[in-house]
Amino acid sequence: MTLTLFPIRLLFAAFMMLLAWPFAFVASLGSAEKEPEQPLALWRKVVDLLLKAIMRTMWFAGGFHRVTVKGRQALPTEAAILTLAPHSSYFDAIPVTMTMSSIVMKAESRDIPIWGTLIKYIRPVFVSRSDQDSRRKTVEEIKRRAQSNGQWPQIMIFPEGTCTNRTCLITFKPGAFIPGVPVQPVVLRYPNKLDTITWTWQGPGALEILWLTLCQFHNQVEIEFLPVYHPSEEEKRSPALYASNVRRIMAEALGVSVTDYTFEDCQLALAEGQLRLPSDTCLLEFARLVRGLGLKPEKLEKDLDKYSESAKLKKGQKIDLAEFAAYLEVPISDTLEGMFSLFDESGSGKMDLREYVIALSVVCRPSKTLDTIQLAFKMYASQEDGCINERDLSCILKTAVGVAELPVADLFSAIDEDEKGRISFADFTRFADMYPDFAEEYLYPDQARFESCTQTPSAPTLNGLCTDFSPESTDPGGKPLHRKLD
Structure with a gap:
């Protein structure tokens, strides 16, 4: 497959991205901060359909011949935020390209040739690591869009904040839940016999994952839209509680357990x-x-x-x-x-x-x-x-x-x-x-x-979807205590 299927798929995927670039470039002209016009102009609807078709063709060529979708995606007026889990790979971009939802990404991503233009088209919320107030501004922007009554595209957020191996859900960061608006949980599954998808700190790197997956003749992905979750008044006052309850529902749908480990714990455990x-x-x-x-x-x-x-x-x-x-x-x-x-x-x-x-x-x-x-x-x-x-x-x-x-x-x-x-x-x-x-x-x-619990990556994470943007959770969880010398 490395000598036959892999180069064909790689070249075809590159061609489809190049084909999508001019459409995304024209549609992304203008101020990114300007509120989108409602309803969308006819030409923008056409561009949106074309880009979805091009991206779906690219995934099809990559071996994702059938993407199974369960449930119904809520309208922006019903749920302004989509929370996806588990986050385990850059192939999690599949639901992003299928829905053309906005995402939270590193500001540096906009400067990547071709890819940066495609990203700007979906009007993402950019996070700048050089700006000390970036996290606060990002949360404020998410809140502003979430409370726009459907004027902005839905925001798709991976609340785990980093890639895991899908065996459990780690603590959700509260950024998606601070606005206190209804969210729609979305769970992802990759029921492949051989797992070439998972991209974490331990195991194959990004390029090896790409190579192995493109060498697979057929890859499967399931996207399930769960019912919209409406927060209680207590959950609106406590984003950590809101995040915990949504995580519990998603874990039950996936049939996996939860853990009190957080993104920061991973950084601590894996520090060089x-x-x-x-x-x-x-x-x-x-x-x-x-x-x-x-x-x-x-x-x-x-x-x-x-x-x-x-x-x-x-x-x-x-x-x-x-x-x-x-x-x-x-x-x-x-x-x-x-x-x-x-x-x-x-x-x-x-x-x-x-x-x-x-x-x-x-x-x-x-x-x-x-x-x-x-x-x-x-x-x-x-x-x-x-x-x-x-x-x-x-x-x-x-x-x-x-x-x-x-x-x-x-x-x-x-x-x-x-x-x-x-x-x-x-x-x-x-x-x-x-x-x-x-x-x-x-x-x-x-x-x-x-x-340690996992291994340190050889290079900084390339996946902009893994951005750590939200304030730390103040929920200490229910982990048992142990004395240092027990």
Whole structure:
């Protein structure tokens, strides 16, 4: 198939995109922010039909000979937002091209030759990573369009915020549910005998997925439109609750379970760095509880030095729950108690504040391993020589990866070449520069590769549909709590 079917399909798909480009270019002229005219002009309706036909022909040539559609797509006046799940591949663009609905995409996508023109035609909501207020503006734009009484095209949103393997639904981001308007859930299925569709951080890359799929003689996809979901007054006040209830209905329709993992948890677990998180790390639970307290890691990063100075003044003196609440300036709650229990190693009702700061540093900047270690050295090092002992290093590294036990004796001995029984941060960085893979060799030598819940992608995600645009969920979920050293 690689020598016969694949090149024919690839060339034909490229030809169909080129054929669609002039129609999309003419139809997308003018201001993208201008409200569409209603009803649509006859020529725009003709262009819309032509583009749908061209795109459907392209998918047909790619092996998607029959697209099974179940249920009825609601009118824009009935549901301004379509929520699709699970999101597992760039082939999820099939329902987008079939409905010509608007989507949320990275602003950079508009500059991609040919593809950018086709994208602009569906009047997407663009997200700019360079604009700090981009998320807020995006949510406001979604709300404006959703409340336009059908003037704008329907917005198609993948609320998971990233690609998964379809075995469960991860936590929905609340962006699609903030407007508080009815949404229509849409579920996707790929009932192929051989799965060449799924594109996640673990497994084949984007180009390999394209190659494997185009080599399949026949590919199947099912799109099911579920009944429109009308939110209650409570759900309108709580987008996280609204998102959770819609996710439950979609999971039941798919026959899969749900998980409390979020897009941010994936970013944390898959972050590049010299200390990769193991599958049994408690830092994912810690990150969830941080969000549950209403604290946003990206805003806490600038305060890490202030937190570390406060923790350093304690000189290892442990604090109780009330003192911890005062330190965070939050009321005592079940969520706070759950977080406190992560650091209450012996169940004595006391915790070391320095461990909280280390864990927070990892959550705020998961890829910057040495920055977290440096922060920890400042808190643990003695004022006399600025060094730490083996016990301190053990505590720092165990907290940084969120595990109960971690062998550091060999690592400490390798760093402490002079056998002084103490090491400085300069010693640590010098060793880390010489042996960038020190964690694999010294901390978990039995593992050729540090396994996490998934693997880090070799390159940034190319799929604009995976854009992370909505504010963080403040729903801490119902995940069971575990002490760090249980």
